[in-house]
Amino acid sequence: MDEKQLVASVLSGDDGALRIFIGKYERLVAHMVARVVANDLDREELCQDVFIKVYEKLDTFHFDSKLSTWIATIAFRMAVNFAKKKKLDQVDFDSVEFQIPDHVRSYEDEDLSRFVVKLVQQLPTNYKMVLTLFYLDGFSYPEIVDITGMPEGTVKNYLHRAKSKLRVIIEEQAQKEVELA
């Protein structure tokens, strides 16, 4: 079943199609929500609200973009609003003080990669979202522009600055581990 058939079936009230629809996009919505919200109950509730909103607005979607881009746009707005409402995002990029553990569990690449995830969690919401959309969900720059409403230059700048900062911290951390060894 292609996207158009699936949407038509959902709009005609088919429960099975609605389940398939939610199953197809739940991973995308969960990624975006999980990056912004820390509490699992809040995450689940927000994912639920995103799908309710998507369903309510589905008849206004005319395939001008990819369905995943449109759903991500709704998830992005709702996650950002949630963060604002709960005052989760009160730092700007330059004033982020990363909480770095005394040492990473080991010098293995996988542990360093997990350490990267922990650092990403501490970035401001917009940075986290752009990184998630680009690396985890594989959206292109124009698609991220559509989803976030940010200019393409800002998206590229966020990706570049975030990665540079992560690289500096990871390198410092790896250096410390070498000195300790």
Added chain:
Amino acid sequence: MKNFEKIIDDGLKMEPDFKLKLDFKDRVTKLIRKRERLSQRKFYLLIALGMIVVFGTGLGIAFYFVGLQSFADVGKIVPLAVLIGAIVAGIQYFDKKLVKDKMFKQLA
């Protein structure tokens, strides 16, 4: 020398620990249908209220302007009421058949 670029890319591509429960889609589907039923009930209630208001106003107008003397005379305006009802139902039917169904076919 470690490949930091790869380590960072791997970290950024790492799935979050959070996973939605297996029955998530079933629960959301049920919730959506429940909300639909509630809003449909609200809609029908509003329609019923609207009909009562229209009926009451119609009766008032009939008594005041058409010159009905008692409820026994209401029968005289029943054909007109049936005609108006048939026109409204006809409009609804053609709206569904010609407009809404066509919209769904275009989407499919």
